[in-house]
Amino acid sequence: MALRFHWSMSSAGEKYRGAQARAAVGVPSLDTLVRFCRHAEECEIESLLTAFGFHRPDPIVLASVLGTLTTKIKFMVAVRSGIFSPTVFVQQVNSVAAMTNGRICLNVVAGHTPEEQRSYGDFLTHDERYERTDEFLTVCDAFWRRESEVNFEGKYYRIEKGKLIVPFVAPDRTKPELFLGGNSARAEELAVKHADCLWRLPDKPAVLRERTAELIARGIEVGLLVSLIVRPTRREAIAATEQLLEEVGGRPRRTHEEFAKRSDSVAFTSTFALAEKNDAWLTDYLWSGAVPLLGAPAMAIVGSPEDVTEALFELREAGITQFLFMGWPDMEEMTNFHREVLPRVRAREAAEQQHAHYFAHD
Numbered sequence: 001m002a003l004r005f006h007w008s009m010s011s012a013g014e015k016y017r018g019a020q021a022r023a024a025v026g027v028p029s030l031d032t033l034v035r036f037c038r039h040a041e042e043c044e045i046e047s048l049l050t051a052f053g054f055h056r057p058d059p060i061v062l063a064s065v066l067g068t069l070t071t072k073i074k075f076m077v078a079v080r081s082g083i084f085s086p087t088v089f090v091q092q093v094n095s096v097a098a099m100t101n102g103r104i105c106l107n108v109v110a111g112h113t114p115e116e117q118r119s120y121g122d123f124l125t126h127d128e129r130y131e132r133t134d135e136f137l138t139v140c141d142a143f144w145r146r147e148s149e150v151n152f153e154g155k156y157y158r159i160e161k162g163k164l165i166v167p168f169v170a171p172d173r174t175k176p177e178l179f180l181g182g183n184s185a186r187a188e189e190l191a192v193k194h195a196d197c198l199w200r201l202p203d204k205p206a207v208l209r210e211r212t213a214e215l216i217a218r219g220i221e222v223g224l225l226v227s228l229i230v231r232p233t234r235r236e237a238i239a240a241t242e243q244l245l246e247e248v249g250g251r252p253r254r255t256h257e258e259f260a261k262r263s264d265s266v267a268f269t270s271t272f273a274l275a276e277k278n279d280a281w282l283t284d285y286l287w288s289g290a291v292p293l294l295g296a297p298a299m300a301i302v303g304s305p306e307d308v309t310e311a312l313f314e315l316r317e318a319g320i321t322q323f324l325f326m327g328w329p330d331m332e333e334m335t336n337f338h339r340e341v342l343p344r345v346r347a348r349e350a351a352e353q354q355h356a357h358y359f360a361h362d
Helices: 030-042 059-067 086-100 114-119 126-144 185-194 205-217 234-248 251-262 266-277 305-317 330-360
Strands: 004-008 047-050 074-079 104-108 150-153 158-162 178-181 197-200 221-230 300-303 320-326
Touching: 004 221, 004 330, 030 047, 030 059, 030 330, 047 059, 059 074, 059 086, 074 086, 086 104, 086 126, 086 158, 126 150, 126 158, 126 185, 178 185, 185 197, 185 205, 197 205, 197 320, 205 221, 205 305, 221 234, 221 305, 221 330, 234 300, 300 305, 305 320, 305 330, 320 330
Parallel strands: 004 047, 004 320, 047 074, 074 104, 104 178, 178 197, 197 221, 221 300, 221 320
Antiparallel strands: 150 158
């Protein structure tokens, strides 16, 4: 299985957006976003995450606009249940698919912080949000199966004689590929039931392997949301981490400490705790030093192109087959990845395939 690579648009146009308080973050210009998307296309990135939050543009509106201004890139639209009805959501997704030839996939998250959820009118607890998301995705799937009409009665949703005329349109799928984010046991169970891939935050390969083996055996992939720092040599890559800490400074630490106290996201709080209690280097290449300053997604793979390639294959051995990257700044790091890492990855995969073919026919 070839490794698959995606990128987050969360910091498009701003190098250290994660260091700012969320209320202070602005909306990038359309030109900035279009340049970002077209650069991702040139760098052979498969899809771009359009995240959800009160400080961001609406992700599905963003995907609709950018989808008409690009040609190849897919948009991984973040969705939280409870914001709108599953019927309306499927109608929106199918409409974007029809306009972009299926260039939309989904990133399902149960929530962020209770405070933000309540601002959207959602007062459920962490586990209740997962229960509701289960119902939400069950209804969505019924529409994508093109049942003559959808009837559903659950604890959180009631749908009677649901019909949608616009189908999901794509060259190779009848429903969008579905990614689900989370590190909790509830997230794992929900992913096994509904998703194609579970996004989780990084840890040491041995720790990841303990969880991925069971999930893979149950039929889903596991991917990592992780940042990249790729430089010509390991020494230069480490120097880049030191420069990052110097440029960001210590002020954002309090913001993320306070956020960790407010959040009920297991993924964020566990990664923040991991960064706080460990040395900055979890492995020779996995660096947690930026997490207290830039947030949980700032756990980074650091090194030369050879180092990073080796790290990706070590993580593949631990069961990771997809990666959702971020960088500082993103477009520069995307270029480094495309020029220096991706060719090495594809060459190694081709060599492995040739080797396997030889022994299969020996």
